Amino acid sequence: MDGAPVFLDSTERTNFIEEGNHPMKTLNLKVLTLTLSLLAPALSAFAHDHNPAALTQVIENVKRARAEGKQPVVMFDLDDTLINTRERTLRIIQDFVKQQQLSSEEAQKLANLQVNDIRFLMSDTLKDQGIQNPALAKALGDAFLSKFFTNEFCANDQQNPGAALYAREVVRAGGKVVYLTGRDAPRMHDGTLENLRKQGFPVSSPEALLMMKPDKSTDDLQFKKDTFAQVAAMGEMEGVFENEPANINAMADAFPAATAIFLDTIHSPTDIVPEARVSFVSDFFHGAADGSDEAPVQEDAAAAN
Numbered sequence: 001m002d003g004a005p006v007f008l009d010s011t012e013r014t015n016f017i018e019e020g021n022h023p024m025k026t027l028n029l030k031v032l033t034l035t036l037s038l039l040a041p042a043l044s045a046f047a048h049d050h051n052p053a054a055l056t057q058v059i060e061n062v063k064r065a066r067a068e069g070k071q072p073v074v075m076f077d078l079d080d081t082l083i084n085t086r087e088r089t090l091r092i093i094q095d096f097v098k099q100q101q102l103s104s105e106e107a108q109k110l111a112n113l114q115v116n117d118i119r120f121l122m123s124d125t126l127k128d129q130g131i132q133n134p135a136l137a138k139a140l141g142d143a144f145l146s147k148f149f150t151n152e153f154c155a156n157d158q159q160n161p162g163a164a165l166y167a168r169e170v171v172r173a174g175g176k177v178v179y180l181t182g183r184d185a186p187r188m189h190d191g192t193l194e195n196l197r198k199q200g201f202p203v204s205s206p207e208a209l210l211m212m213k214p215d216k217s218t219d220d221l222q223f224k225k226d227t228f229a230q231v232a233a234m235g236e237m238e239g240v241f242e243n244e245p246a247n248i249n250a251m252a253d254a255f256p257a258a259t260a261i262f263l264d265t266i267h268s269p270t271d272i273v274p275e276a277r278v279s280f281v282s283d284f285f286h287g288a289a290d291g292s293d294e295a296p297v298q299e300d301a302a303a304a305n
């Protein structure tokens with residue numbers, strides 16, 4: 001790997017891990033869980049049972065390693081693992097509709113889209129809506145490409161349910177959180193850091209580390225594979241999290257002792273399936289085992305919608 005990892009600014013400590021010190025309001029977990037269970041069929045990419053107990057297992061792994069005097073490490077992908085990129089795509093579509101001032105039936109369909117209507121490929125999103133307009137698809141595709149990989153748009157992302165609470169739980173248990181993302185630093189570092197902070201994720205060194213690609217041309221999976229040795233040297237890997245089947249398999253292979261968890265959200269088109277030992281989840285809630293009856297909802301993110 002020729003690019004150095006991007007370390008979070010240790011001078012900008014935010015102490016998100018201190019309870020009550022983050023900009024959260026709370027919502028009853030049972031209401032959220034019910035809502036999520038209703039959404040689950042639309043979100044599922046594989047017909048596979050979900051296993052939230054694996055989330056608890058990672059926390060227990062971290063505590064055990066800590067008790068043994070080791071430095072536990074937990075590694076998370078960002079896009080569609082901790083962060084919901086469908087919501088970012090929806091904001092881009094909504095901006096597009098406003099700026100184009102379209103009045104057609106197709107524009108109305110775009111304006112009515114919800115987060116769960118967003119597919120991994122824009123072409124599939126349009127197809128689902130019965131939109132077959134090459135000129136519109138081209139203009140929307142151009143808008144998407146010009147905005148999706150930007151500080152401006154990723155700064156306002158929303159997390160997948162329970163993600164920040166869970167990352168803080170890892171840190172509280174004594175773990176180091178590594179965010180290993182295919183986003184590239186030149187286009188997205190500042191927005192990513194701002195967003196993680198706003199969403200309540202741990203961002204302070206040494207308990208959190210953000211690793212981004214040095215440039216956009218690097219292949220995501222190759223970049224991640226190239227970092228594994230460096231991350232392994234930080235301590236004992238206890239949990240790895242990904243939404244891309246090829247990536248979670250690479251992580252599971254590189255860290256055979258770690259609990260491997262696949263986020264069953266959206267992923268790029270592929271025939272690869274997660275290995276048998278990989279657990280599936282659709283969010284980061286794992287019941288009473290996290291010691292909390294409440295889940296956070298980010299105020300800024302709610303207001304931004």
Ligand SMILES: [Mg+2]
Pocket residue numbers: 077078079080081242243244
């Ligand atoms: Mg991802």
